[in-house]
Amino acid sequence: MLSFGSFLRLLILLVLCAATHVAAAATVLVLLSEPSPIYQEFANAVSSELRRDASGIEVIQMHSDQVGAKPLPEAQFVIGAGNRAAQILVNRDIKAPTLLALLPRSAYDRIAAGKRDDKRVSALFIDQPPARYIDLVRVALPDAERIGMLAGPDSRDTVARLMQVARDRKLRPMQENIASDSDIFPALQRMFGEGGVLMAVPDTAVFNSQTIPNLLLSAYRFRVPVVGFSQAYVKAGALIALYSTPEQIGTQSAEIARNVLAGGSVPAPQYPRLFNVGINTHVARSLGYQLDSETGIRDKLERLERP
Template sequence: MSRLILLYCCLLIALPAWAAEIIFSSTAGNPAIQGFVNELQQRRPHDQVSFVALNKLPAPSQLPDTNRLILLDRPALDWRLTDPAGPPSLGMRISRIQARDLPATLPAQLSLLWSDPSPQRQMRLARLLLPAAKRAGLLFDADSAFLLEEYRQAATEQDMRLVTRRWPDTRDSRPLLYLLSHSDLLLGINDTSLFNSLTVKNLLLTSYTHQRPVIGPSASFVQAGSLASTYSDQSDWLDSLEDILNQSPDRWPKYSYPGHFKVTSNPQVARSLAIELPSNESLAQKLAEGEQP
């Protein structure tokens, strides 16, 4: 009997203190979401991991405090905002611009994991690739103007000056031309009103003509012709999510960027601009080392 009691105690010690039911939710599921949910379940066999469509959930305050809610789209986040009570919740796949109209005060147990690349990370990548750069150009519009101070601080940390121009009409190239004449690089911001399939050709060809590299704003832009960018893929999102879930909810950051990421770069663009391009792996490692406390 004493051996059975000892074995039971050992099993209790081995179980994580925060084992919980983790519920993913959005307006609708799809194979990609289900694959993400299944992967987390495999990683966390001690937890119950499931997807529940948003219209199948009760009010947040009716869910047990032991639940962990992972909100995958803006409607799910809006649903969570309707109730100040409720279990610990994490909003994912939300960009800074998509969240700009959120209430100033969020529910106490709600955290947000931004989908944007970190401005500090992007600027540090620019410094690694362009050690002599002094000025970083940034286009913005009414939607992204509130981000300027964060990007300015990130540039200052890398001993660069941020040169900005409002771009209210993407058919007018004058703001872009001004920046290319008054900066050493163009920093792409995660503003789809400015950086999209309709503007990509003009942005990249004009920058290339002026011999100015573009950093960011996404992996797809690097494929199209920008120099490099940080980004997070599914494995990075899972790693970042696990880092948060492994903490007690009272230690979850209110806002954060994914803690795990990769670097992608365009060797052809680097050669045309005479830029020495380290491997993506070494760049990511240097960036990660710089973020360690």
Template sequence: MTRFLSRRLLAGLLCCLLCSAAQAERALMVLSDFGHSYQQVRDATRATSGQSIDVRTLDQLTPADHRQRSIILAVGSRACEQMLNRYQSDSRLVCSFLPSTTFQQLIQQLLPKQEHQGVSAIFIDQPLLRQIRLAHLIKPDANTLGAALSSASRSLRRPLENSTRSVGLTLHLTYLSTHDNPAEKLIPVIQGSDLFLVIPDSRVFNRTTSKWLLHLALRHQVPVIGFSENYTHAGAAASIHSSAVQIGQQTGEWLTRLQAGEPLPPPSYPAYFDISINPVAMRTLKLSPVDLDSLKQALLHLEDTH
């Protein structure tokens, strides 16, 4: 009887230890706030991974939350910044749903001298080459692509030049500061370009500047390629973008791989994306009608073969 009870007690203790270990291994997801988009990332991550995840918003986060966590998911720029501030090298941190330029700036500011093998990201913005390929598919006879950068996005100059060149286009680039008159800088670029690519940089394109740009480009018969569905609705010929659900799906896939013991993927652009077209703008610009599914398949084919 004593031996039986000892076995039962040992089994119970083992179960408790295993349950505690499983609980400790649950990933922690930190949301920048409880906005709808962040909730969509959270829900899609859970649905894709099928895993239980401990979720906190920044105002709920306690000093003990991130300790002894092997996997931390930070959703949004503010969450990424906070978790980089608290980063410990024995954990793996995935920042998700934030611009690539923001992630690079945060790494340089907060982990300038540390190894970054345990930190990665899933960006919200599209790779430049994907955007430029879309622009070329929209207007195949184009020769020149216009764009504008600010000090915040200046690091994109070289990849922008390389991507434009690889598609067979010439880049017509300008820089804008907060003290510049946008018209003086952008009008010559638009007049000298066959296409214009909008870089997601709020220092260059706020709501007023974007509205003015779209009007000017339409007047000069220059198709604008945007980075959100709102840009398409406002008058861009086409835009390419990833939703919060799509970013959450990719985050969930990464979580599954990490919990299976696979290595942390490198910082990556969205694996899933959608394209939106403005038919009125396309007709006004005298562009050939396009089929969205065919356009997306053409982009995917180019990415698979190059």
């Protein structure tokens, strides 16, 4: 039989263990821009990754229409998915570490301009690192030297970064600034009189549902392959695309959240680590390209990034 002193010590130990367990449990709020399948895929990946261990992290999901003027639920880490969610979180005085994900770097630079010195706020971009995007052309289309880019109001900085990397890789980048839809076809004519590759960049003023069909058709008539930044581009007629899925970005977002909740610092804004390559084999045959497999190209890009 335990003495009173032993019983008391055991009771204190149990209380401390329970308190430690409670302290270890944390809540992650995932705010989605809208309740669409893409955002839900992202949220499911966050939840799935955070449930992989026994840390007891709870995930709360909301979308922007549910927020309004009411306070957000209390959380120890907050993830905003998409431009609209990012705007809401930036406009709120969020005390918890915050990750803005599933948005282009250009959108982050615009939305979070006033938060650049806030060490609690970071981002996981949806677009690819410039070096990886340029290296895709070098790996998949080794004979290509001329890379043309259409720069709209929101993508001038993105295009500038890509142009610099292309020059560093001894390629010949070309840029045309686009102010309206009517500028696109003349720009293609000027850039691709001697052939080349058209590299699409995230900018809805240039690449949107109204312009993409005609843009891809025009490029096809010029026999210019298009390099896209999403799987949808491959389906629509781009030769090849480099992209990260919502699931991949959700998984990386959860890894960041788990590390911060374990005591790590909020990392600097970053590009996706995980990515895929997509190829339109019909367009490849029509343009006379014999490409390596999607897996083969991705493996080569991953090797280039290894230290």
